[in-house]
Amino acid sequence: MEEADSCDVSMSDGESSEMSISIEDHHDTENESDLDDNTKEEDEDDTIKAIQDESRKQRDRPPNIECEHFITDLCFHPEHDLLAVANIVGDVLLYKYSSSEATLEETLELHTKACRDIEFSQNGNLLFSTSKDKSIMITDMNSGKLMRFYDNSHDSPINCISVIDENIFATGDDDGMLKLWDLREKKDTQQWKTKKNTDYISDIITNDSRQYLVYSSGDGSLTTIDLKNRSVFMQSEEYDEDLTCLGLFRSETKLLAGSSKGKLYIYNWSEFGLHSDAFPGPKTTINAMVPITENIVITACEDGNLRATHLFPHRHLGIAGQHNLSVENVDICNTGKFIASSSHDNDIRFWNIEYFEDFEKVSQKHNKHNTRKELRNNLPSSMMKNSSDFFSGLC
Numbered sequence: 346m347e348e349a350d351s352c353d354v355s356m357s358d359g360e361s362s363e364m365s366i367s368i369e370d371h372h373d374t375e376n377e378s379d380l381d382d383n384t385k386e387e388d389e390d391d392t393i394k395a396i397q398d399e400s401r402k403q404r405d406r407p408p409n410i411e412c413e414h415f416i417t418d419l420c421f422h423p424e425h426d427l428l429a430v431a432n433i434v435g436d437v438l439l440y441k442y443s444s445s446e447a448t449l450e451e452t453l454e455l456h457t458k459a460c461r462d463i464e465f466s467q468n469g470n471l472l473f474s475t476s477k478d479k480s481i482m483i484t485d486m487n488s489g490k491l492m493r494f495y496d497n498s499h500d501s502p503i504n505c506i507s508v509i510d511e512n513i514f515a516t517g518d519d520d521g522m523l524k525l526w527d528l529r530e531k532k533d534t535q536q537w538k539t540k541k542n543t544d545y546i547s548d549i550i551t552n553d554s555r556q557y558l559v560y561s562s563g564d565g566s567l568t569t570i571d572l573k574n575r576s577v578f579m580q581s582e583e584y585d586e587d588l589t590c591l592g593l594f595r596s597e598t599k600l601l602a603g604s605s606k607g608k609l610y611i612y613n614w615s616e617f618g619l620h621s622d623a624f625p626g627p628k629t630t631i632n633a634m635v636p637i638t639e640n641i642v643i644t645a646c647e648d649g650n651l652r653a654t655h656l657f658p659h660r661h662l663g664i665a666g667q668h669n670l671s672v673e674n675v676d677i678c679n680t681g682k683f684i685a686s687s688s689h690d691n692d693i694r695f696w697n698i699e700y701f702e703d704f705e706k707v708s709q710k711h712n713k714h715n716t717r718k719e720l721r722n723n724l725p726s727s728m729m730k731n732s733s734d735f736f737s738g739l740c
Contacts, residue, residue: 404444404445405444405697406444406683406695406696406697406726407442407443407444407445407446407447407683407695408445408446408447408695409447409692409693409694409695410430410440410447410692410693411691411692412430412432412438412687412691412692412693413691414432414433414434414436414691415432415433415689415691416430416431416432416433416673416674416687416688416691416693417431417432417433417459417460417461417462417673417674418430418431418460418461418462418463418674419431419463419674419676419685419687419693420463420464420465420676421465421676421677421678421679421685422465422469422486422679423465423467423468423469423679424468424469424679425469425679426441426442426443426678426679427439427440427441427442427450428440428442428447428678428685428693429463429465429472430687430693431460431461431462431463431474432459432460433459433460434459435454435455435456435457435458435459435460435476435478436452436453436454436455436456436460437452437453437455437460437463437472437474437484438451438452438453439451439452439453442695447693447695451489453472453484453489455474455476455482455484455491456474456476456477456478456480456482457476457478457480458476458477458478458502459476459477460474460475460476461475461476461477461502461503461504461505462474462475462503462504462505462506463475463506464506464507464508465486465508466508466511467508467510467511468511469486470485470486470487471483471484471485471486471492472484472486473506473508473514474506475503475504475505475506475516476502476503477502477503478502479496479497479498479499479500479501479502479503479518480494480495480496480497480498480503481493481494481495481498481503481506481516481526482494482495483528493528493533494533495526495533496533498516498524498526498533498535499516499518499522499524500518500520500522501518501519501520501522502518502519503516503517503518503519504517504518504519504545504546504547505517505546505547505548505549506549507548507549507550507551507558509525509551509555509558509572510555511528512527512528512529513525513526513527513528513536513572514526514528515549515558515560516549517545517546517547517549517560518545518546519545520540520544520545521540521541521542521543521544521545521546521562521564522538522539522540522546523538523539523540523541523542523546523549523560523568523570524536524537524538525537525538525558525570525572525575536575537575539568539570539577541568541577541580542562542563542564542566542568543562543564544562544563544564544587545562545563546560546561546562546563547560547561547562547563547587547588547589547590548560548561548588548589548590548591549591550591550592550593550600551572552593552597552614553597554597555572556571556572556573556615557569557570557571557572557578557614557615557617558570558572559591559600559617560591561588561589561590561591561602562587562588563587563588563589564583564587565583565584565585565586565587565588566580566581566582566583566584566588567580567581567588567602567612567617568580568581569617578617579617579618580618581617581618581619581620582618582619584604584610586604586605586606586608587604587605587630588602588603588604588610589602589603589604589605589630589631589632589633590602590603590631590632590633590634591603591634592634592635592636592642593614593636594636594639594640594642594656595639595640595657596639597614598613598614599611599612599613599614599656600612600613600614600617601634601636601642601656602620603631603632603633603634603644604630604631605630605631606628606630607625607626607627607628607629607630607631607646608623608624608625608626608631609623609624609626609631609642609644609654609656610622610623611623611624611656622659624654624656624659626644626646626652626654626661627646627648627650627652629646629647629648629650630646630647630671631644631645631646631647632645632646632647632671632672632673632674633645633672633673633674633675634675635675635676635677635684636677637653637677637681637684637698637701638701638702640655640656640657641653641654641655641656641662641701642654642656643665643675643684643698644675645672645673645674645675645686646671646672647671647672648671649667649668649669649670649671649672649688650664650666650667650668650672651664651665651666651667651672651675651684651686651696652664652665653665653701653724661722662722662724663722663723663724663727664722664723664724664727665684665696665698665724665726665727666684666686666694666696666726666727666728667727667728668686668688668689668690668692668694669688669690670688670689670690671688671689672686672687672688673687673688673689674686674687675687677698681698681699682697682698682699683695683696683697683698684696684698696726696727697725697726698726700724700725700726
C-alpha cells in the first residue's frame, strides 16, 4: 500500500522535465509580454513627449486674428508694426502686432460698400483706399482724419490701387479702365486715363525707375503705360486665363504674373509683349503673391495653401502656411520677418519666414520627379509638420 501510494504521487524524470520546461516557457512568455508592454509604453511616452515639445515651443509669430466680416485686403505699414485690414462693409481695421499679441487699435469707417484695396504711402503717413462704391479715400495716419475724398471717381466699381510716388497713384476698375491721379491737382479729376482691357484690372505695379506702369487683367493680358509720356507702351498677347497678380524680382529686372490656372509667367522688364518663361503650378488659382527674396515668391492659392517657389532656378520649395478655405490676400511686414494672409473664413494668420534666407542657394540639380513631393512638402512656417520631421526625434 505504501508503495502504491508512493507511485500515485511520484512523477517520472521525463514528466518532471516536461513540467519544468513548460513553467520556464510560461515565464518567458510573460517576460516577453511585459517587455512588449514596456516598449509600447515607451513609444507612447516618446510620442506624447514629441507632441508636448511642439506645443511648448516659444511663439515666433503673432496670434491669429478672427474678424467679424469678410476680409477684402490687408497691408502692412512700411515703418511700424501695424497691419491694416479692409473688409466687405467698407471699414479699415488697424491692428498693432507683436509675437505675443495682435490688438485692434482703431477702426476707420470709410466706405459705404466693400473696401476692395488699400495701400500705404511710401512713408506710411497716408492710407489709400478704394471701394465698390466707386470712391477713393486718402486718410492721414497721424490724425486718423480723411485728407482727400474722390467721389464717383470711376464709372464702375474700383478693384485696385497702386501708389506710384509721393504724388501720383493709379486705380483700375471692373471694366478695364485705368486712371492716373495727382495729389497736387486741386480738382478731383484724373490726370490721365485709358481703357485697353475688356475685363477687370487685377493688379498694378511699377519699379523704382517709374518709367513704366504695368497692370494685369481678367481678360488675360498685360498692359504697359509709359508714365513719362502718358501713353500706352504695349499690350501683351491674351492668355486663356485671368492674370491675377504681379510681383518684381531680380533687382526689379523681372516681372512675375500669376494666373487663374496656377501658372507663373516671367517677363523681362520693358519686354512685356511675351513672357520669357512659364512655370506650371498646382493647377489652382493664384489669388495673390508676395516677393520674399530676389528669387523666392509666396503665392496665395484658392486651395487654401501658401506656396513658396524658387524662381532661378525654378523649384517648388513647399507649403509655407495654410488656411481651411481659399487664401485671398498676402503681404510681408516692414522687417521681412512675417507675412500675413487672409482667407474666406474671415481669419488672418501670421507666418514667420526668417528661414527663407537659407533657401537662397538652391541646388541647380533638380529631379523633376520630385515635383509632386515638393508641392506637398511643409516648410518650417507651416502649421502642419511632415511626418518624417515630427518623428525624427523618436528614432
